[in-house]
Amino acid sequence: MLPKCGGILLAACLPLYGGATGSAPLTYYKDVAPILQQRCQGCHRPGEIGPMPLLNYKQVRPWAKAIRSAVVLKKMPPWFADPGYGTFSNDRSLSRAEIDTLVSWADNGAPEGNPKDAPQPVSFVDGWAIGKPDLVLEVPTEYHIPASGVVPYQYILFPSGFTEDKWIEAVEMRPENPSVVHHMIASVRPHNPEYEKKHPHGQYFEREGDPDSRDRSRTFGAAPDSENLQVYVPGGVAPALKPGQARLIKAGSDIMFQLHFTPNGTPVTERPRIGFRFAKQPPIERVRGVSVFNENFTILPGDPNALVQTKVRLMQDLKVTALQPHMHLRGKDFEFRATYPDGKSETLLRVSHYDFHWQLTYFLAQPKLLPAGTILECIGHYDNSANNPNNPDPSSAVHHGDQSWEEMLKGFMDIAIDLNPKTKEIFGTAP
Ligand code: HEC
Known part of the structure; x- marks a missing residue:
């Protein structure tokens, strides 16, 4: 029937x-x-x-x-x-x-x-997604991740060993145990003997102040030789540069890893690596990691929708290739907005439901050209009320700081710029 x-x-x-x-x-x-x-x-x-x-x-x-x-x-x-x-x-x-x-x-x-x-099963690459690296650097010391508990962010500094300036066409970080890695950030920085005294090469530390980021009045950063190389998140993709683009790592630079581990029930040791593929030809454009930020703000206790923003003027033409909003536990929403010299404005990325637990980078399908004179704004809102379940302390006033109970307004960007720009400056003060 x-x-x-x-x-x-x-x-x-x-x-x-x-x-x-x-x-x-x-x-x-x-x-x-x-x-x-x-x-x-x-x-x-x-x-x-x-x-x-x-x-x-x-x-x-x-x-x-x-x-x-x-x-x-x-x-x-x-x-x-x-x-x-x-x-x-x-x-x-x-x-x-x-x-x-x-x-x-x-x-x-x-x-x-x-x-x-059934569709054909996918074969996942278990090796390097960027292909065989020309050079692999491993952190000098392994880290013991406990079975449970909260592991504060770990930082480790080590020498790149580069004896000459190198153009990099692909870079990839790889953990041994992706299941305990929440995210990792690799950055390159000039060797600084003062900083090394405080944080010797090869020793893990929990960040308590970076001499490069103490000036609370700064609102943008493009330190000439210090930049993020990659933000690794599990399930993410290694950023692919377009043909003719490369990153520059100067001779003698140090590499810094920021590591956020999330214990998963079994103790494991972890020793992340970073692989580089060197450019085979001289590049046409240099890709750099830069950021626009505000380190001079107060979020009042209990404020459910505190606004923190910053803006910069672009001093030269540049192409944006990737965007990454960064806030901490009170972060609610974040927007990158460009206002062009002709007065028109455009939202490049808007994240209405920011989630600190996912440090995602958004790779633009097509690089976005922003002409010199463009005003670039980063606009964020924060929920410092008791209604925010992630809020570590609604009764405190919150300022800029590295720790997750402090806050940040930071717009990381990868940009492609001319090899011989008319000016070295990337950002200037906006009106
Ligand atoms: C980038 C990595 C990632 C991708 C891609 C992803 N997930 Fe998840 N998923 C996670 C993680 C990590 C958790 C646990 C933490 C959380 O819930 O945020 C999770 C949790 C879940 C849960 C909840 C499990 C529970 O305990 O209740 C479900 C259901 C789920 N995912 C389904 C999916 C589906 C369906 C897709 C694809 C459409 C997907 N996920 C894509 C990482 C991912």
């Missing part, structure tokens, strides 16, 4: 089964697995940061309801750029149709379907 619903023949009820796309019921193999491969398995596989693997039906089935709610609430996959501003090459957000597919599949009892419909 044909199944009926409400006295109507099956045919009339089909849309219920067919979900978003019509007739046949959505199945794991045909409809769901391709989405999970593309958008989820980068993190949800053994050894990666996702708490459970989502590689096959048996693993996925118990999570159907949780997947449904995670994608409806846009908690997963982690991606925070508001749609409508900018196009990013590492955008992993789900389309409306993909969300609808996962929802109707879960609502229909998460059927398995026919294994013959």
Whole structure:
């Protein structure tokens, strides 16, 4: 007998089964697995940061309801750029149709379907995503991550060993145990004997003051030789430079790693590495990590929507290739906005739901040219009220500082600039 619903023949009820796309019921193999491969398995596989693997039906089935709610609430996959501003090459957000597919599949009892419909499994690169590096540097000392508890950010400084200036066409950080790594940042800085006295090479330290960032009145930074090389997040991609672009590491530079570990139940030792591919030809453009920030602000106790902002004037033409908002636990939203010399203004990136736990970099699909004279603003809001579940202390006034109970307004950017710019200056004071 044909199944009926409400006295109507099956045919009339089909849309219920067919979900978003019509007739046949959505199945794991045909409809769901391709989405999970593309958008989820980068993190949800053994050894990666996702708490459970989502590689096959048996693993996925118990999570159907949780997947449904995670994608409806846009908690997963982690991606925070508001749609409508900018196009990013590492955008992993789900389309409306993909969300609808996962929802109707879960609502229909998460059927398995026919294994013959399964997509080819993806083979994940376990080696270097940038290809074979020309040079790999390993931190000199391993770090012992406990089974549980909170590990404060660890910093470690070590020499690059470069005896000549080097152009780098690709750089990648790799942990041994991605599942305990929340994020890592590699930066390059000129060797500074004073700083090294305080923080000897090869010894982990918890940051308590960087002589380079003590001037509270600074609002932008482009120290000539000190910059971020990469922000690593699990499941992220190594930033690809376009042909003709390269980063410069000066002879004698030191490398600094900032490491944020999240214990996962088993003690492990970790010794992250960084790999470099050197440019084979002289570059046409230099890519640099710079930042626009404000270190001179007070967020009042209890303020649910404190505004902190800063602006700079661009002293030369530049192309923006990547953007990364950075705030701490009270961060709510962040925007990069450019106002061009002709007065028109444009939002380059807006993150309306900032989440400190995900330090994402947004790679622009097409580099954005900002002409000299453009005013670039970073605008952030902070929730210092008791309603913010992440707030370490709503009763305190908050200032700039490195620690996560202090705050930051920092817009990291990768920019591509001319090799021989008319002026060395990148940022100047804005009116
Ligand atoms: C960049 C890495 C990453 C990607 C990509 C990712 N996840 Fe996750 N996922 C995590 C991490 C880490 C957690 C645990 C912490 C959290 O919830 O933020 C998590 C948690 C979850 C949870 C909640 C588990 C629980 O304990 O309740 C679900 C469900 C989930 N992910 C589903 C997905 C789905 C579906 C996708 C793809 C559409 C996806 N995730 C993509 C990293 C990722």
